[in-house]
Amino acid sequence: MNNLELSKKANEVRKSIVTAVHSAKAGHPGGSLSAADLFTYLYFEEMNIDPQDPKKENRDRFVLSKGHVAPGLYSVLAHRGYFPVEDLKTLRHLGSYLQGHPDMKHIPGVDMSSGSLGQGLSAAVGMALSAKMDGKDYRTYALCGDGEIQEGQIWEAAMFAGHRKLDNLVVIVDNNGLQIDGKIDDVCSPYPIDKKFEAFNFHVINISAHDFDEMRAAFKEAKETKGMPTAIVMHSVKGKGVSFMENQAAWHGTAPNDDQYAVAMEDLEKVGAAICQK
Amino acid sequence: MSEVKKIATRESYGNALVEMGAEYPNLVVLDADLAAATKTGVFKKVYPDRHIDCGIAECNMTGIGAGLATTGKIPFISTFAMFAAGRAFEQVRNSIGYPHLNVKIGATHAGITVGEDGASHQCNEDIALMRTIPGMVVISPSDDIEAKAAVRAAMEYDGPMYLRFGRAAVPVINDNPEYKFEIGKGVLLREGSDLTIIANGICVSESLAAAEKLAEENISVRVINIHTIKPLDEEIVIKAAKETGKIVTVEEHSVIGGLGSAVCDVVCAKAPVPVYKIGMQDVFGESGSAGALVKKYELDAEGIYRQIKSFLA
Numbered sequence: 001m002n003n004l005e006l007s008k009k010a011n012e013v014r015k016s017i018v019t020a021v022h023s024a025k026a027g028h029p030g031g032s033l034s035a036a037d038l039f040t041y042l043y044f045e046e047m048n049i050d051p052q053d054p055k056k057e058n059r060d061r062f063v064l065s066k067g068h069v070a071p072g073l074y075s076v077l078a079h080r081g082y083f084p085v086e087d088l089k090t091l092r093h094l095g096s097y098l099q100g101h102p103d104m105k106h107i108p109g110v111d112m113s114s115g116s117l118g119q120g121l122s123a124a125v126g127m128a129l130s131a132k133m134d135g136k137d138y139r140t141y142a143l144c145g146d147g148e149i150q151e152g153q154i155w156e157a158a159m160f161a162g163h164r165k166l167d168n169l170v171v172i173v174d175n176n177g178l179q180i181d182g183k184i185d186d187v188c189s190p191y192p193i194d195k196k197f198e199a200f201n202f203h204v205i206n207i208s209a210h211d212f213d214e215m216r217a218a219f220k221e222a223k224e225t226k227g228m229p230t231a232i233v234m235h236s237v238k239g240k241g242v243s244f245m246e247n248q249a250a251w252h253g254t255a256p257n258d259d260q261y262a263v264a265m266e267d268l269e270k271v272g273a274a275i276c277q278k
Numbered sequence: 279m280s281e282v283k284k285i286a287t288r289e290s291y292g293n294a295l296v297e298m299g300a301e302y303p304n305l306v307v308l309d310a311d312l313a314a315a316t317k318t319g320v321f322k323k324v325y326p327d328r329h330i331d332c333g334i335a336e337c338n339m340t341g342i343g344a345g346l347a348t349t350g351k352i353p354f355i356s357t358f359a360m361f362a363a364g365r366a367f368e369q370v371r372n373s374i375g376y377p378h379l380n381v382k383i384g385a386t387h388a389g390i391t392v393g394e395d396g397a398s399h400q401c402n403e404d405i406a407l408m409r410t411i412p413g414m415v416v417i418s419p420s421d422d423i424e425a426k427a428a429v430r431a432a433m434e435y436d437g438p439m440y441l442r443f444g445r446a447a448v449p450v451i452n453d454n455p456e457y458k459f460e461i462g463k464g465v466l467l468r469e470g471s472d473l474t475i476i477a478n479g480i481c482v483s484e485s486l487a488a489a490e491k492l493a494e495e496n497i498s499v500r501v502i503n504i505h506t507i508k509p510l511d512e513e514i515v516i517k518a519a520k521e522t523g524k525i526v527t528v529e530e531h532s533v534i535g536g537l538g539s540a541v542c543d544v545v546c547a548k549a550p551v552p553v554y555k556i557g558m559q560d561v562f563g564e565s566g567s568a569g570a571l572v573k574k575y576e577l578d579a580e581g582i583y584r585q586i587k588s589f590l591a
Contacts, residue, residue, distance in 0.1 A: 063345075103376075105377055113372070113376050113377040118337075119372060119373050122340070122341020122342050122373070123341045123342070123345035123348070125338070126341065126343065126348070126349075127348060128345075130345070130349035130350075131349070133306075134349075152337075153369075156333075156335035157338050159333070160332060160333065160335070160342070
């Protein structure tokens with residue numbers, strides 16, 4: 001996909017995120033929107049996957065370590081053809097397979113259940129390690145939040161990945177700068193994020209989370225990097241695309257009401273129209 | 279009784295793993311810097327490429343085990359019970375239990391027989407923690423034979439399982455041709471009609487000795503070994519309750535939430551009879567030799583005998 005197509009797709013994913021969370025009357029739009037471009041890039045461009053065969057043995061793996069942005073993952077999975085887009089409206093409803101946080105037992109395309117912060121990266125490391133043990137060439141991607149990396153287990157996993165030289169693993173940190181209680185550097189600063197991963201023997205790349213050229217270059221560089229895992233620190237805007245959600249910690253885990261939903265969709269329609277003019 | 283062979287069930291764990299290594303190429307063993315103590319070192323020696331030392335990071339080891347399991351490996355994650363069930367409880371629950379992944383938790387150094395290390399390392403809470411996780415099988419074998427059989431059964435069972443092993447050498451009691459291990463199936467070791475002792479782990483051999491002593495006073499005691507705490511063999515428990523009218527549970531674990539509680543859950547609902555729970559009575563352990571601790575906390579034959587006598591009085 002070229003950048004224009006990716007942008008259009010990402011905007012559709014954002015609309016689905018807002019729609020799903022609105023329908024659920026709960027959920028996490030802020031971080032889903034900040035990572036929407038990444039989800040789109042991974043599932044439409046980067047990863048070797050087959051929606052018709054979600055458990056294909058040699059597929060690339062993705063672990064959503066910051067599991068609360070499930071609406072972002074579910075939206076891209078739906079748009080990629082793993083399940084009907086219409087089902088996104090059942091998010092978090094009783095009886096729906098679209099659980100509040102990723103559930104690998106019931107959701108096609110979800111490679112690991114997650115939600116409790118700090119745990120997903122370890123599972124991703126296990127997947128990458130397994131590939132190394134068996135000489136398989138699939139790659140493993142994990143998305144962490146910048147608040148999530150306050151969890152100590154992230155650094156246990158990073159130490160192990162660096163030690164084992166897992167160059168088939170890419171950790172992406174969604175650095176939107178906000179967590180529930182406010183700015184990450186006010187709450188308990190994880191900065192400098194890049195230097196920390198470097199110290200754990202990662203190759204580190206800083207990019208904008210909303211620039212497909214930079215994303216493309218970073219994932220290419222990650223693939224070419226041998227002998228160490230790669231961490232991509234992507235600088236993002238929480239709530240990206242929805243005017244009143246952008247850079248607002250309050251929209252970390254709040255659903256829009258009907259009026260707010262209408263404004264959000266209007267915003268995203270405008271973004272979509274602007275993309276088409278390009 | 280003639281002189282019996284003694285072996286620690288952690289040794290059985292390591293030996294069983296190495297015995298199965300060739301047969302199951304997808305078997306992998308993980309440790310957190312304790313391979314020498316968990317006795318998986320023997321596996322590491324024979325299969326170095328399938329032994330993964332995660333360093334002192336049990337939570338990460340648990341997650342790596344989960345990730346490996348999603349790719350078809352069968353990981354045995356090994357560390358002390360305190361860290362396997364205690365420190366990494368939430369990782370076990372969320373990364374292994376919730377997705378029902380095929381990870382086996384080999385928890386060694388359970389209970390007070392850790393000995394000299396003291397209370398910080400004597401985990402008397404692991405069974406209680408593990409059995410609350412939906413879908414988790416929980417097993418506490420009584421001797422070498424049973425421990426090895428349990429590890430093999432774990433290998434052949436698809437799903438998460440917690441296996442509890444001890445540090446101290448315990449007598450081999452299941453060395454007979456009729457012995458058969460089945461997950462969730464209790465073992466009747468001694469017939470009796472006045473009372474039933476239900477025990478597991480190291481307490482089985484001591485319970486048998488206590489039953490012998492009680493028999494000298496014409497108290498007929500049935501002894502059942504419940505190696506699988508979950509799923510519990512309800513049938514054998516209900517039968518014992520109905521036929522003997524009284525039950526005493528004996529475990530090297532807190533009386534809160536362990537085997538005793540599991541037995542009470544069944545008995546309360548289906549065959550109410552008095553149940554007396556022998557175990558750690560809501561206290562921490564302390565430093566001392568395993569033998570001295572078992573004696574002090576009344577988990578030896580003498581202590582079990584005394585407690586049963588006062589229960590019957």
